[in-house]
Structures are given as structure tokens and as C-alpha cells.
Amino acid sequence: MAKALICCLVAVFFGIAYGEDGIGRGTLRFVQNDQTSSSYSTGIVQVYVGGSWGGICSNNDFGQTEANVICHQFGYSAAASYSTVGNLDRYGSIDVITISNVQCSNDDYQVLFQCDFISSNETECNVDNAVIVECMSTRVWDDPFSGQIRLQRGEFSSEGLVEIYCNDRWGTVCDDLFNQNSADTVCNQLGYTDAIDITSEIQGNTSQPIWLTNTNCAIVYSCLTSCTSCPSSDEQVTNCVHQEDVNVHCAYESTSSQFGGTLTTCDFTDLAEAISRLIGIIVGVVIAFFVIVAICIILPICICCCLGVGIGAAAAKA
Numbered sequence: 001m002a003k004a005l006i007c008c009l010v011a012v013f014f015g016i017a018y019g020e021d022g023i024g025r026g027t028l029r030f031v032q033n034d035q036t037s038s039s040y041s042t043g044i045v046q047v048y049v050g051g052s053w054g055g056i057c058s059n060n061d062f063g064q065t066e067a068n069v070i071c072h073q074f075g076y077s078a079a080a081s082y083s084t085v086g087n088l089d090r091y092g093s094i095d096v097i098t099i100s101n102v103q104c105s106n107d108d109y110q111v112l113f114q115c116d117f118i119s120s121n122e123t124e125c126n127v128d129n130a131v132i133v134e135c136m137s138t139r140v141w142d143d144p145f146s147g148q149i150r151l152q153r154g155e156f157s158s159e160g161l162v163e164i165y166c167n168d169r170w171g172t173v174c175d176d177l178f179n180q181n182s183a184d185t186v187c188n189q190l191g192y193t194d195a196i197d198i199t200s201e202i203q204g205n206t207s208q209p210i211w212l213t214n215t216n217c218a219i220v221y222s223c224l225t226s227c228t229s230c231p232s233s234d235e236q237v238t239n240c241v242h243q244e245d246v247n248v249h250c251a252y253e254s255t256s257s258q259f260g261g262t263l264t265t266c267d268f269t270d271l272a273e274a275i276s277r278l279i280g281i282i283v284g285v286v287i288a289f290f291v292i293v294a295i296c297i298i299l300p301i302c303i304c305c306c307l308g309v310g311i312g313a314a315a316a317k318a
């Protein structure tokens with residue numbers, strides 16, 4: 001309780017805007033016939049900004065890339081399709097359009113507010129043009145990399161239990177010494193800019209390992225593994241229980257100096273493989289060099305020895 005109160009005071013002090021229910025700016029939700037659920041993977045897309053929910057206008061700028069980014073924010077790998085309320089009479093309608101002219105320059109963005117857009121007070125859009133998106137069933141963490149993080153079991157995709165992938169297993173993070181910089185780093189890795197709340201309301205399963213403790217980042221990093229690291233082996237934290245598992249609520253603030261990471265910002269798998277291949281090539285070149293040197297030295301000696309034996313034998317016969 002004390003930790004949550006401190007985080008709220010810090011948020012207010014720095015002007016981090018969030019709603020009365022602790023919903024972070026830029027949070028998305030799917031709406032189906034006036035109903036919403038964290039289990040939905042399709043529906044009318046609504047975004048939380050300015051303390052209220054509103055739709056996203058589909059215009060000439062909205063396309064597959066923008067739909068993909070929306071699905072990334074929900075944790076899905078891509079969009080299967082996108083449409084509008086006026087063209088797909090399946091999920092009812094909404095009352096308000098909040099943003100328009102959404103343009104995403106990078107297909108790897110994880111949060112819609114990483115893209116350019118215009119707020120509703122600067123443009124008008126009919127609610128029939130509200131965006132509907134259907135996401136694929138595959139998740140962005142189906143092929144996880146070491147150090148990848150995700151938020152689980154929250155009311156929205158911007159909040160929940162912090163899980164990190166280490167040693168081929170998803171585990172949790174203990175709240176011992178876990179500070180605001182660490183929470184901001186978690187949100188930054190997920191594409192947001194700020195953490196507006198830190199709690200322990202959602203607990204990991206008893207079968208899950210607790211991978212990290214005493215995570216006390218000195219600054220806000222792009223990746224959590226920049227200020228801590230996965231255990232080198234299957235060594236779990238033993239001085240912490242799941243009642244102390246870290247939860248965070250993330251937001252995307254327009255005034256923040258952070259931009260938020262992409263899907264590949266913290267994935268060093270390809271880099272590690274490239275380094276491994278480079279080391280292999282270097283080792284091969286070094287071995288080949290010594291083999292050539294050895295041949296250049298030994299071969300002449302062998303030739304000389306053979307010639308010497310032959311000359312000696314001929315001299316003996318004479």
C-alpha cells in the first residue's frame with residue numbers, strides 16, 4: 001500500500017496524467033456491442049486519452065502497418081484484417097472518435113502512440129469511420145528471446161504482472177528494491193514511456209520461478225537486462241515469495257523524453273548468432289593460416305631430407 005501511494009505521488013509530481021481508475025494514457029481496448037474484455041482479440045478499437053475512451057478514425061493514412069501496431073499493443077503478432085464500423089456491422093457502434101490521421105513509420109512499433117496522429121479536437125470524423133481490427137491468434141512472445149518481458153492478467157494490455165523470459169522459462173520479478181526507474185524501464189521496453197503505478201496485486205503461479213530480485217535501476221534503460229540480467233543457470237530467487245511479484249501500469253506520455261522500444265530493441269539473438277558466426281570464421285581463418293605455415297615450413301624440409309638421402313645413397317654406390 002505504501003509503495004503504491006509513493007508511486008502515485010511521484011506520478012502527480014511529474015505531471016503524469018492518468019484516469020481516475022489508474023488507466024494510462026494510450027491504453028487500448030476492444031469493444032464488442034458495448035462490452036469489453038481483456039480476452040478480446042478483435043472489435044472496435046478504443047484508445048484512452050484525456051481521461052476518456054474514444055475511437056480511432058480510419059482514413060487514407062490507416063492501413064496494415066497501423067493495424068499491426070494495434071495488435072502488437074494487445075500482444076498479438078499482427079493484424080489479420082481491419083475495417084470500419086460502417087463497413088462491418090458486427091460489433092455495434094461507439095459515440096466518440098478520439099484520434100485521427102494515424103501514421104506508423106515502423107511496423108515494429110509496440111504502442112499506437114509511438115505513431116503520429118491528430119487528436120479529435122483538431123479534426124472531425126464520423127463514427128462510422130471508427131476502426132475495427134481483428135488480430136491473428138499468434139502472440140509476440142510465441143518465440144521468446146532471453147530477457148523478453150510481458151505483462152500478464154491485467155485488465156488492459158498496458159498493465160499486469162511483470163514476467164521475464166530466462167533459461168527457457170517465463171518467471172516473475174520480486175519487488176525487493178524495485179524502484180521507479182526499474183518500472184519505467186519495463187514500460188519502455190514494452191513501447192510505453194512511463195510507469196504510473198507499481199503494485200503486487202496479481203501473483204505468479206506457484207510453479208513459476210522468481211528470476212529477479214533487488215532490481216534497482218540507476219536510470220531508465222531501454223531494456224531491463226541493461227540494469228540486471230537473467231541468472232546464468234536455472235537458479236531461482238529463494239528469498240522472495242509470489243506475494244511480492246511486481247505489477248506495473250504503463251502509459252505513453254507526450255511530454256516524456258522516452259520514446260519506447262520496438263519489438264526488436266531488446267532482442268539480441270540475431271546479434272549473438274552473428275558474433276558466433278564471426279568467431280567461427282575467425283577461428284577457421286587462424287587454423288587455416290597455421291596449417292599453411294606448417295606446410296610451407298615442413299614441406300621444404302621433407303623435400304630436402306629426401307633429396308639428401310637420395311644423393312647420399314648415390315654417392316655410396318659410387
